[in-house]
């Protein structure tokens with residue numbers, strides 16, 4: 001049994017569907033008519049409208065969009081996701097923390113297929129549960145906000161801004177120079193000018209909108225560039 005509801009949100013109409021195992025779909029709707037084609041993806045699921053059945057999830061989503069919540073710890077039901085590859089991409093993306101970004105190439109590297117950058121982008125374009133699995137935190141290697149929910153860059157910008165990720169004035173690119181940096185799996189974080197970091201590909205980096213976001217993961221300030229003593233100007 002899959003229960004679904006269509007709700008209003010600051011991001012427009014949203015369809016939420018859940019099975020007995022977990023959330024199966026979160027979709028932005030251009031119109032209520034579009035819901036049918038999304039629900040058709042749930043092949044074999046017995047789908048029925050049941051707003052009350054997903055109402056609590058909807059309220060948590062509203063809290064998230066109002067910055068009263070930074071995590072949506074919902075059980076997910078990804079059995080309708082396309083392939084094992086897509087599930088691996090989604091799992092790696094789910095690990096990106098709040099307030100952090102990396103690139104499609106970075107996700108490809110993390111799942112052990114560094115050349116599969118386009119396939120990663122395709123897999124995220126078909127993310128069945130955006131926001132919950134934060135594909136908005138995955139950007140182009142040059143920092144561009146590309147490919148979100150079709151081509152709705154403004155949604156990606158809104159979700160990143162919400163988390164304190166600086167987006168350039170013209171709104172299509174993150175401001176890498178204004179973000180703290182973690183290289184690979186380092187236990188320290190840096191200012192972007194430390195060592196050779198500013199010349200390194202985003203693929204090997206995670207960027208943070210604030211020191212707090214980096215430190216909430218247990219990262220400590222780099223002993224060389226000392227972001228704690230020399231923080232970036234806001």
Ligand SMILES: [Zn+2]
Pocket residue numbers: 189190191194195222223224225226
């Ligand atoms: Zn450093």
